[in-house]
Amino acid sequence: AQSVAQPEDQVNVAEGNPLTVKCTYSVSGNPYLFWYVQYPNRGLQFLLKYITGDNLVKGSYGFEAEFNKSQTSFHLKKPSALVSDSALYFCAVRLPFAGGYNKLIFGAGTRLAVHP
């Protein structure tokens, strides 16, 4: 079955330290990969995507993600965490759908807590 896994329910990091939020996927073919962030009582906001090309993708708010095909991973990173980065982060993969239209499969989410 095609799926996305976020192995950590929560990640704790001190402000100013680097952060990593992990994501692995299990899909056939070459997936499109996305990261979204969700603040309390808000919808999801797009951070970045990997389609093809350079394995290191840069996105909004200083976030970046590294695509690793051999490890089927797409970990989210930031060199220096801010308290305002505290939120729920979702990894998602876009699958082909019969008829040509694609849909997103989301991981369960990882709560990032950045402490002052």
Add this chain to the structure above:
Amino acid sequence: EAGVAQSPRYKIIEKRQSVAFWCNPISGHATLYWYQQILGQGPKLLIQFQNNGVVDDSQLPKDRFSAERLKGVDSTLKIQPAKLEDSAVYLCASSLQGEDNQPQHFGDGTRLSIL
């Protein structure tokens, strides 16, 4: 540009009652999605429209859920009758085209509580 608008933001009903949610996508976005997000889980796609046609409703519980997008713009999602397990946040999203690698833009959702 204005974002995806959803209403109401919150709804509390008793089981077996009916409820409807409304979504207005970003202007010009042909593709509209409804997701169900249960507490502690990622969003799950319920239905996807391309203009006013359904392209994926494989995970929509059709015995109680229905959705329409009559003029290819606004959309409504209805639950009738509601069950306790329908308690969730219902998110609407839109994108320029379903086939492109364009990101989906989400509304703030409707939080539904079933008593």
